Amino acid sequence: MDLTIEQIKSIMENDFQIPSESSLMEITSVLIEKLGSIDSDIREGCLEILYAWIMNGEYDNTTLISLGDQFVSLIHRGLDQETSDLVFLRAFAALEVAGILFFDERCDKGEIEGRNAFLTTEIVKGWFKKALEYYQQERDYRSYVIGKGWAHSIAHGADLFRDFAKHRLIQKEEILQIIQLFKQKLATPSPIIFNGKEELRIASAVYTALLRNKLDIHEINNWLSSIINPFQEKDFWEFVKEPEKLNGFLNVERFLKDFYLMIKFGISRKGAGVHPYYDVSLPNRDELLKLLEKSILKVDNNSFYYKPD
Numbered sequence: 001m002d003l004t005i006e007q008i009k010s011i012m013e014n015d016f017q018i019p020s021e022s023s024l025m026e027i028t029s030v031l032i033e034k035l036g037s038i039d040s041d042i043r044e045g046c047l048e049i050l051y052a053w054i055m056n057g058e059y060d061n062t063t064l065i066s067l068g069d070q071f072v073s074l075i076h077r078g079l080d081q082e083t084s085d086l087v088f089l090r091a092f093a094a095l096e097v098a099g100i101l102f103f104d105e106r107c108d109k110g111e112i113e114g115r116n117a118f119l120t121t122e123i124v125k126g127w128f129k130k131a132l133e134y135y136q137q138e139r140d141y142r143s144y145v146i147g148k149g150w151a152h153s154i155a156h157g158a159d160l161f162r163d164f165a166k167h168r169l170i171q172k173e174e175i176l177q178i179i180q181l182f183k184q185k186l187a188t189p190s191p192i193i194f195n196g197k198e199e200l201r202i203a204s205a206v207y208t209a210l211l212r213n214k215l216d217i218h219e220i221n222n223w224l225s226s227i228i229n230p231f232q233e234k235d236f237w238e239f240v241k242e243p244e245k246l247n248g249f250l251n252v253e254r255f256l257k258d259f260y261l262m263i264k265f266g267i268s269r270k271g272a273g274v275h276p277y278y279d280v281s282l283p284n285r286d287e288l289l290k291l292l293e294k295s296i297l298k299v300d301n302n303s304f305y306y307k308p309d
Contacts, residue, residue, distance in 0.1 A: 003030050008045035016052040024058060032070065035096070036077075036089030040149025047092050054099045055106075061118035064100055068119075071097045072127050075134040087140040091153040094134070097127060098163040105167055124169040131160055135181055143196025154185060154194065158201040165209035166277060172214040179206055179215075183227050186251050189244035199255040203262050210282060217284045217291075224295050227252055235301055253299050260292040 001022060011019060018024055031046040053059065059067065074093035078086025101119070108117035135157045142151045161178050164170050182202050210220070231239075231249050239246040263285060267278045282288070297305055 001026060001030055003027070003034060003042075003046075005039070005042055005045070008042060008049065011049055012045060016049060016056065018053075018058065024053075025063075028053070028059075028067075032067075032074075032093075035074070035092040036086065038085050038088065038148045043088055043092060043149065047095060050096055051099045054096070054103050057103075057112055057115055061115075064103070064118060065123060068097060068100045068123070068127060071100070072130045075131065076137075079134065079137045079139075082139045083142065084140070085148070087142065087151045087153050088148070090134065090138070090140075091151055091156040094131075094153070094156045094160045097131070098160045101127075101163045101167050108168060119167075119169065121169050124164075124167060125174070128164055128170065128174055131157075131164065132177060132181060135161070136184065141190060141192050141194065141198075143194070143198065150196070152196055152198070154198040155196060155201040158182070158198065158205045162201075162205035162208045165205060165212065170212075175209045175212060175214050176219075178209055179223050182206060183223065186255050187227050187230055187248050189242070190247040190251060191244060193247045193250050194254070199251055200258045200262075203255060203259040204267060206259065207262055207267060207282070208277070210288075211277065211280060213283045217287050220284070220288060221291050224291055228256075228295050228299050231299055232301070236303055249299075253296075256292060256296050256299060260289065260296065263288055263292065 007019070011017070019027065028050070031050050034042050034046045035050075037043045037046070054064065054067075071093040075090045075097070077089055078084050079090070101124070103112070104117050104119040106112050107115045138153050138157060140151065140153055142153075143155070145151050161181070165175060165178055182205065186199065186202065209215075230245075231252060236249065239249050263282060
């Protein structure tokens with residue numbers, strides 16, 4: 001079977017009801033294939049339908065695990081190509097993995113009537129390991145692609161690790177791996193500057209991880225120091241002679257400022273962002289704000305900001 005954009009819109013407009021003329025798994029197979037479409041409307045529509053069916057409990061536990069395995073496989077598709085249309089499939093499959101993790105957490109909390117948690121430590125850590133490999137190898141940093149819409153693999157990957165960080169089966173070892181992975185993506189010389197607020201999505205994932213209260217302030221300080229260390233030996237003005245290093249510098253600078261403001265004001269909990277997870281206070285908030293202030297000043301290297309001794 002095939003799905004037209006009109007059929008996709010019809011499913012969405014009909015409160016995501018499964019079309020009577022198709023079996024759930026038959027149409028699911030087509031939706032997954034079209035997650036990699038270069039047509040933004042088709043791709044976004046398929047993403048929303050699959051996510052809604054996951055959240056609505058349309059799939060049984062065995063099927064959800066199988067789908068998770070499939071999505072985790074798809075996020076590796078085309079990683080050997082620096083830029084290609086396969087980035088759409090990777091980025092959008094990553095969000096579906098996040099959806100399954102989130103649904104499992106809702107089941108564990110008793111929020112889904114008649115459903116119990118279904119993911120095991122072995123499954124979650126297996127998916128986590130493969131997700132780390134994907135994000136480490138991702139080299140397509142494009143945000144919005146003219147004529148094709150959002151690729152956004154770095155942002156969607158950050159969203160995936162945000163939901164890993166929230167999951168009950170992820171512990172301190174994995175949280176440390178997550179923040180080290182983000183350090184790599186932010187500080188490594190880059191062919192382009194993030195221009196789709198990727199650093200904000202990374203900040204949100206780190207904030208989420210810190211709310212697990214697994215890291216002490218010294219570990220967080222060491223991590224922040226490791227991010228800014230590559231940029232302390234030179235002035236901003238000298239980085240212009242090394243464009244890819246300059247891009248890394250700017251990505252780090254933006255991240256530090258966004259992370260600072262996020263910690264100061266909290267994560268938005270309006271509309272789709274409403275989630276009780278973020279109602280708790282961030283541990284060591286005041287100490288962390290001071291560390292970030294120092295980090296921002298160090299990266300600035302006395303170029304623009306004045307702070308008296």
